[in-house]
Amino acid sequence: MAEVIRITDPADERLADFRDLTTADRRPDRPGGKGLVIAEGVVVVRRLLASPYPVRSLLGVERRIAELDAEVDGSIPAYVTSADVMAEVVGFHLNRGVLAVADRAAPWGLEDLARAKRLVVLEGVGDHENLGALFRNVAALGWGGVVLGPGCSDPLYRRSVRVSMGHVLAVPFTNVTEWPGALEFLRSKGFQVLALTPRADSLPLDEVDAGGPVAVLLGSEGPGLTGVAIDAADHAVRIPMSGGVDSLNVATAGAVAFYALGPG
Amino acid sequence: MAEVIRITDPADERLADFRDLTTADRRPDRPGGKGLVIAEGVVVVRRLLASPYPVRSLLGVERRIAELDAEVDGSIPAYVTSADVMAEVVGFHLNRGVLAVADRAAPWGLEDLARAKRLVVLEGVGDHENLGALFRNVAALGWGGVVLGPGCSDPLYRRSVRVSMGHVLAVPFTNVTEWPGALEFLRSKGFQVLALTPRADSLPLDEVDAGGPVAVLLGSEGPGLTGVAIDAADHAVRIPMSGGVDSLNVATAGAVAFYALGPG
Numbered sequence: 253m254a255e256v257i258r259i260t261d262p263a264d265e266r267l268a269d270f271r272d273l274t275t276a277d278r279r280p281d282r283p284g285g286k287g288l289v290i291a292e293g294v295v296v297v298r299r300l301l302a303s304p305y306p307v308r309s310l311l312g313v314e315r316r317i318a319e320l321d322a323e324v325d326g327s328i329p330a331y332v333t334s335a336d337v338m339a340e341v342v343g344f345h346l347n348r349g350v351l352a353v354a355d356r357a358a359p360w361g362l363e364d365l366a367r368a369k370r371l372v373v374l375e376g377v378g379d380h381e382n383l384g385a386l387f388r389n390v391a392a393l394g395w396g397g398v399v400l401g402p403g404c405s406d407p408l409y410r411r412s413v414r415v416s417m418g419h420v421l422a423v424p425f426t427n428v429t430e431w432p433g434a435l436e437f438l439r440s441k442g443f444q445v446l447a448l449t450p451r452a453d454s455l456p457l458d459e460v461d462a463g464g465p466v467a468v469l470l471g472s473e474g475p476g477l478t479g480v481a482i483d484a485a486d487h488a489v490r491i492p493m494s495g496g497v498d499s500l501n502v503a504t505a506g507a508v509a510f511y512a513l514g515p516g
Numbered sequence: 517m518a519e520v521i522r523i524t525d526p527a528d529e530r531l532a533d534f535r536d537l538t539t540a541d542r543r544p545d546r547p548g549g550k551g552l553v554i555a556e557g558v559v560v561v562r563r564l565l566a567s568p569y570p571v572r573s574l575l576g577v578e579r580r581i582a583e584l585d586a587e588v589d590g591s592i593p594a595y596v597t598s599a600d601v602m603a604e605v606v607g608f609h610l611n612r613g614v615l616a617v618a619d620r621a622a623p624w625g626l627e628d629l630a631r632a633k634r635l636v637v638l639e640g641v642g643d644h645e646n647l648g649a650l651f652r653n654v655a656a657l658g659w660g661g662v663v664l665g666p667g668c669s670d671p672l673y674r675r676s677v678r679v680s681m682g683h684v685l686a687v688p689f690t691n692v693t694e695w696p697g698a699l700e701f702l703r704s705k706g707f708q709v710l711a712l713t714p715r716a717d718s719l720p721l722d723e724v725d726a727g728g729p730v731a732v733l734l735g736s737e738g739p740g741l742t743g744v745a746i747d748a749a750d751h752a753v754r755i756p757m758s759g760g761v762d763s764l765n766v767a768t769a770g771a772v773a774f775y776a777l778g779p780g
Contacts, residue, residue, distance in 0.1 A: 389768060394758035491775060494658035504653060504771045507764060511755065511772045 254310065254324035256317065259333045262340040267331060269353040270311045273410065274343045289356060290410045291418060293348035294319050299418030305354035311338060312350030320350065356408065360397070360424045362434060366441045368396020368424075369465045369516030373435065373445070375481050376403035376472035377502060383407050384415030385503035386470075391419035393507065394515030398425040399434060401481070403472070432484035435469070439486070443467045447477055447485035448509055450499045454488035462513040470509075473502050518574065518585050518594035526604040531595060533617040534575045536607045537674065553620060554674045555682060557612035558583050563682030569618035575602060576614030584614065620672065624661070624688045626698060630705045632660020632688075633729050633780030637699065637709070639745050640667035640736035641766060647671050648679030649767035650734070655683035657771065658779030662689040663698060665745070667736070696748035699733070703750070707731045711741055711749035712773055714763045718752035726777040734773075737766050 291300035301323050310330040317330050324330055339345045372390055377383055383405055407420050428434035435445050447469045469485055471477030482488055491508050555564035565587050574594040581594050588594055603609045636654055641647055647669050671684050692698035699709050711733045733749055735741030746752055755772050
C-alpha cells in the first residue's frame with residue numbers, strides 16, 4: 253500500500269521531481285549522471301514499479317493512484333492531487349493522470365549482456381521514438397538486451413520510455429565507447445555479428461544460420477550503418493525489399509529481424 | 517520542366533491550396549469528397565509526382581524546386597518563394613522546404629484489389645501515424661493493397677502521407693462498408709483470411725500454409741480485432757511473443773506478418 257499524501261498547492265516542494273517535465277533530461281545530479289526516469293500512465297508506472305529502478309514517488313489523480321495502490325511499497329510516497337494542479341506542476345496537461353519518478357540503477361556491463369543468446373547493437377540511433385519502439389520490439393520478441401554504440405540517445409529519456417510502453421525498463425542495456433571494439437568483443441564471446449543493411453549484395457535474412465548466439469547490428473535511418481561497423485560484422489544481411497522502397501523504419505526492421513532469427 | 521512562378525506576397529490567391537495546413541482535411545469540395553493530397557519534402561513530393569494523383573501545384577524555396585524541376589510537367593505551376601513566406605502561408609515552419617498538392621483520384625474497388633496475391637485488411641485503425649507506417653511496410657515488403665474496414669482513418673491525410681514516406685501514394689487501397697461481408701467476398705475469391713491477434717489459442721505465424729492468396733486482418737492497438745472479424749477469418753494467427761508483452765504496435769506486427777508470409 254502506498255503512503256498516500258494529498259497536496260493542493262502546486263508550489264509544494266515535495267513535488268520538485270515532477271516540476272516542468274518539458275525540460276529535457278532533468279536532474280543530471282542524480283545517480284547515473286542523467287535525469288530521473290519518468291513513467292507516465294498506469295501501464296508504464298506499473299512496469300516502473302516492477303523494474304530495477306528505485307522509485308522515488310508517484311503523483312496522480314485519486315483514481316489512478318487507487319488503481320496502483322496495491323503495487324506500491326509503503327515507503328514510497330504517492331501524492332494525490334487534481335488534474336489541474338498536476339498540469340501546473342508538470343507544465344503540460346497529462347491525459348493519463350499518473351506519473352512516477354525513479355532514480356537510475358547501476359548500469360549493466362557488456363560482459364553481463366554477453367550472457368544472452370540474442371543481442372541488438374545500435375549505431376547512431378538518435379531518435380527517441382525509434383529507440384523506444386526498438387526496446388518494445390526487443391521485449392516483445394524475447395531478445396536479451398541492447399548495446400548502444402556511438403551516436404545513440406538515452407533510452408531512459410521520458411519520450412523513449414513512453415514509446416516503449418515502459419518495456420525499456422525491463423530490458424538490460426549498456427553504452428559502449430570502444431567502436432568497433434565492442435563488436436570484436438562480442439565475436440570473441442561466440443556471437444555471430446550480423447549487420448542489417450538494405451545493400452543488395454548482403455545475405456537475405458532467411459539464409460542466415462542463427463543456431464548460436466547472434467548480435468544484430470542496426471544503424472540509423474537515412475545514413476545507415478557506417479562502413480566500419482559493417483566491416484566488423486561477420487555478415488551483412490538484408491530484409492528482402494520490394495523495388496523502389498529503400499528501407500523500413502529502424503525499429504520495424506529490427507522487429508522483422510528479431511522474428512526471423514528467433515529468440516534463440 | 518516546371519512552370520516556375522515567383523511569389524513574394526503571402527496573400528497571393530494562387531497559394532490558396534497551401535493556406536493554413538494545420539486545419540485537418542481541407543477542401544472537402546474537391547473530387548473524392550475529402551481534402552487535397554499534400555506531400556512534404558523532396559522525397560515525398562517525388563513520390564506524389566509519380567503517383568496516380570493529379571498534381572495541382574508545388575510551393576517551395578528555390579533550391580528544392582530546382583531539385584524537382586526535371587520531374588515536373590510543364591503544365592504544373594511551381595511557386596517559388598522564401599521560407600518565411602512559406603511559413604506564413606502554411607501556418608507553421610516547414611523544415612523540408614517544399615510542398616505539393618494533388619487532387620484525389622478515382623478510388624479502387626475491392627474487385628480490383630482482389631487481383632493481388634497479398635492484401636492487408638484493417639479494422640479500427642484510426643491513428644494516422646500507424647496507418648502511414650502500415651502503408652510504408654506494405655510497400656516495402658511487396659504486398660498488394662490495403663482494404664480499410666470500419667473505424668479506419670483516411671490514409672491520404674497529411675500526417676499519414678508523411679509517416680508513410682509517401683509510399684501510401686503508390687499502394688492501392690479501398691474503403692469497405694460491408695462488414696464482415698468484405699471478408700466473405702475475399703474468401704469467395706480464393707483468399708485465405710488470417711486474423712492476426714495475440715490470443716494464445718491462435719496458430720503461430722510460422723505454421724501457416726501461405727501458398728495461395730492471403731489477406732491478413734489487423735485490428736487497432738488496444739481493443740484489437742472484433743469477434744465478428746475474427747469469426748469471419750479462416751484462422752486466427754499470432755506472432756509468438758515473450759511473456760508479459762501483450763502485443764507489438766499494429767504497423768510493426770503487420771511488417772512481421774508480411775515478412776513471414778512473403779510477398780506471394
